Amino acid sequence: MRWFWIDRFTEFRSGHSATALKSVSLSEDYLHDHFPAYPVMPASLILEGLAQTAGLLIGEHSGFTQRVILAKVSRVQFRFLALPGDTLTYRATIIDINRDGAMAKTTSHVGDRLQGEADIFFAHIKDDVAGEDLFEPQGFLDLLRMLRMFEVGRQSDGSPIEVPEKFRHLQGA
Amino acid sequence: MALSEENFGKIQEALTEALGVDDDEVTPEATLVGDLGAESIDFLDIVFRLEKAFDIQIPRGELFPEDILGNSDYVTDGKVNETGLEELRKRMPFANLDQFAANPLVSEFGNTLTVQAMCNFVEGKLSS
Numbered sequence: 001m002r003w004f005w006i007d008r009f010t011e012f013r014s015g016h017s018a019t020a021l022k023s024v025s026l027s028e029d030y031l032h033d034h035f036p037a038y039p040v041m042p043a044s045l046i047l048e049g050l051a052q053t054a055g056l057l058i059g060e061h062s063g064f065t066q067r068v069i070l071a072k073v074s075r076v077q078f079r080f081l082a083l084p085g086d087t088l089t090y091r092a093t094i095i096d097i098n099r100d101g102a103m104a105k106t107t108s109h110v111g112d113r114l115q116g117e118a119d120i121f122f123a124h125i126k127d128d129v130a131g132e133d134l135f136e137p138q139g140f141l142d143l144l145r146m147l148r149m150f151e152v153g154r155q156s157d158g159s160p161i162e163v164p165e166k167f168r169h170l171q172g173a
Numbered sequence: 174m175a176l177s178e179e180n181f182g183k184i185q186e187a188l189t190e191a192l193g194v195d196d197d198e199v200t201p202e203a204t205l206v207g208d209l210g211a212e213s214i215d216f217l218d219i220v221f222r223l224e225k226a227f228d229i230q231i232p233r234g235e236l237f238p239e240d241i242l243g244n245s246d247y248v249t250d251g252k253v254n255e256t257g258l259e260e261l262r263k264r265m266p267f268a269n270l271d272q273f274a275a276n277p278l279v280s281e282f283g284n285t286l287t288v289q290a291m292c293n294f295v296e297g298k299l300s301s
Binding site: 071072074075095096098099100101103119121123 | 190191193214215217218220221224225233
């Protein structure tokens with residue numbers, strides 16, 4: 001199993017907000033343990049999807065030059081269970097971003113119904129803590145493409161988001 | 174140094190949201206670590222909220238000088254030495270360090286920072 005907890009972006013406004021979809025399907029293994037005969041998308045994995053939506057939004061803001069890690073979930077609340085057949089719509093909005101990290105507000109909807117919400121705080125880790133990239137660059141660029149970040153992504157002036165400079169030497173860039 | 178009620182309210186809100194505590198727990202004498210349960214990552218969160226609430230800039234390490242506590246020039250055998258205490262006093266005029274100085278164990282430092290000290294810190298920032 002790959003640790004991808006969003007399927008694709010449908011909206012991505014650089015430095016501002018992003019929307020991603022996650023389809024919950026009975027073909028996913030984990031649903032058969034959580035719980036046997038009563039499959040429920042674990043709230044912890046919804047939270048992970050919200051964090052991935054927000055984390056990629058925050059990482060893109062620096063052209064993925066900053067190493068962004070989830071530092072803290074200040075507040076989280078879920079209102080009802082997400083079940084197979086549901087499509088979760090995750091929205092992340094950057095509240096604040098600076099040299100040390102970023103704060104994002106996120107929500108999860110099923111249709112128009114608010115399913116969950118979380119305030120997530122991300123830290124930028126320093127060079128002396130981690131000297132290398134957190135992700136293998138080619139695999140990471142491929143992931144951004146799979147998530148359609150460059151298809152839907154827009155800068156604040158409406159122009160498309162381009163492949164960040166640090167990835168331009170890679171295949172398919 | 175007293176903060177206006179409005180400003181104390183803003184600090185109270187930052188702390189209740191960052192630490193998940195109730196309003197009435199955020200008293201001036203409450204310590205952030207000992208009484209309100211703040212951990213190191215919470216200080217980043219608190220700083221973010223204070224910067225936004227008061228439109229101020231708080232450079233890293235200014236409110237909670239982690240760099241001093243982790244520096245072997247300032248710490249001997251788990252205790253902050255005289256040079257370290259001098260540096261702390263210089264960097265943290267907003268906090269009362271007398272009690273800490275009597276037995277300056279690094280592990281006890283978290284208990285020196287009270288809500289009142291944080292109010293003093295913000296007041297200092299607003300008037301500078």
